[in-house]
Amino acid sequence: xxxxxxxxxxxxxxxxxxxxxxxxxxxxxxxxxxxxxxxxxxxxxxxxxxxxxxxxxxxxxxxxxxxxxxxxxxxxxxxxxxxxxxxxxxxxxxxxxxxxxxxxxxxxxxxxxxxxxxxxxxxxxxxxxxxxxxxxxxxxxxxxxxxxxxxxxxxxxxxxxxxxxxxxxxxxxxxxxxxxxxxxxxxxxxxxxxxxxxxxxxxxxxxxxxxxxxxxxxxxxxx
Numbered sequence: 498x499x500x501x502x503x504x505x506x507x508x509x510x511x512x513x514x515x516x517x518x519x520x521x522x523x524x525x526x527x528x529x530x531x532x533x534x535x536x537x538x539x540x541x542x543x544x545x546x547x548x549x550x551x552x553x554x555x556x557x558x559x560x561x562x563x564x565x566x567x568x569x570x571x572x573x574x575x576x577x578x579x580x581x582x583x584x585x586x587x588x589x590x591x592x593x594x595x596x597x598x599x600x601x602x603x604x605x606x607x608x609x610x611x612x613x614x615x616x617x618x619x620x621x622x623x624x625x626x627x628x629x630x631x632x633x634x635x636x637x638x639x640x641x642x643x644x645x646x647x648x649x650x651x652x653x654x655x656x657x658x659x660x661x662x663x664x665x666x667x668x669x670x671x672x673x674x675x676x677x678x679x680x681x682x683x684x685x686x687x688x689x690x691x692x693x694x695x696x697x698x699x700x701x702x703x704x705x706x707x708x709x710x711x712x713x714x715x716x717x718x719x720x
Contacts, residue, residue: 515634
């Protein structure tokens with residue numbers, strides 16, 4: 498089935514997935530600008546537990562993930578009421594499949610807290626619709642570390658490379674089994690779409706082709 502056939506009433510809901518620092522928010526902004534879509538960003542700056550979490554993940558992991566789950570669910574409800582196409586920085590699914598399961602595997606989250614989160618997650622996702630396309634941005638750990646250091650967020654300064662590697666593994670495992678919508682994988686180690694106009698064009702065209710709107714992109718890039 499063509500990927501664009503999954504659209505509802507001609508409206509796209511694009512989710513950008515990927516590890517910390519890979520460029521999700523940047524790509525959301527690019528797509529919003531290129532196509533006039535409504536952007537939905539991850540509200541990291543408003544996170545009341547984030548700095549505590551990176552200092553002591555065992556103490557604050559559950560609090561941090563419950564906050565993300567709440568914000569993500571509210572965002573999905575807003576997206577459902579948005580009449581135009583939207584592009585979203587992360588979805589509710591990767592919070593659970595990547596971060597929460599990863600915290601359990603690393604013994605940062607207890608089995609009791611994991612069961613509580615899982616029960617709430619499954620109750621919430623029954624009332625939301627999945628995206629029409631998930632774009633997975635991939636990058637190796639050195640690239641991620643370079644980009645994280647470049648944006649100089651204080652809460653991220655102590656993120657260990659082993660944690661990023663573990664998240665990469667969790668993403669790969671999750672997306673091997675993900676079937677709620679089509680997935681477009683984009684390797685970004687050599688694709689700096691934040692600063693390179695050619696890389697930006699390439700990424701936008703890949704996404705446009707996946708959605709069946711290539712002609713629209715070609716018109717936008719005519720000099």
